[in-house]
Amino acid sequence: VLRGASPEKVAQWIKGRRIDHVERRGKHLLVALEGDRAIHIHLGMTGRFVLRRAAVDDVSHARLTLELDDGRMIVLSDPRMFGVVEIGRTTQLRAKLADSLGPDPLLERVGGTELCAILAKTRRPVKVALMDQRSLAGIGNIQATEALWRARIHPDVPARNLDRVAASRLARGMMRSIEAEITALQGSGDADLEYLQDAGSANPFLVYGREGELCPRCKSARIVRKEQAGRSTFFCPTCQVRTGTKARGGRPC
DNA sequence: AACGGAACCTGAAAGC
């Protein structure tokens, strides 16, 4: 979906401009062009970039094609059209992103102290709080699910109940989970993209999408799936507990 | 202010 501009206007805005660099904050991408112009892209749920040497007719659901001067094509494919493309001044778009998004764990340090302070602001379930882009940028349903399992924290715990120790585990679990996903993407041929977008490939996650399977840690309980704030959540009812919270005397931030 | 729920849209998979 183009935001605030016609296709013609977008083409006019970017045509002939050299790409200066690309920056990212959370799930948002900023393709910075020369002359303080930029393209803001959010892939939504089903958006992906496809690189083609020449012809692009084989790319399904192509919504935007960037033709480079060396003949390559960057095609933005997005079946469900939840993605967003917007043009504007680089400085302006960057400021808007910085303003609307919380810290990005890959750009700035988000340790136990920082995370504890962020979570202390709400009594929503910790999983829901983790996915709120205004408090933390870049964590989606899968990362939140995986991070909570790694940290042995039950997704239903009110965010503000987490003490320093639990928040530290969660911060670490979050980083590990992100790193694992990046490694999987770089290594074995886009492992989780395949899982999510191509049929019949193996599930690369620890608990996400594994309802009914044995917990990979305790190997005794089975992974439970439940709906939370309209999203699927997976957790181990044995490993992931509500202990270590302030309510039980844990340390605050 | 903060929260839950519906809406936005299409395709794949499961169910019948």
Add this chain to the structure above:
DNA sequence: TGCTTTCAGGTTCCGT
């Protein structure tokens, strides 16, 4: 086989 239902990685808006 083929039609129908369910579900999906995200965000935003609206009503409570």
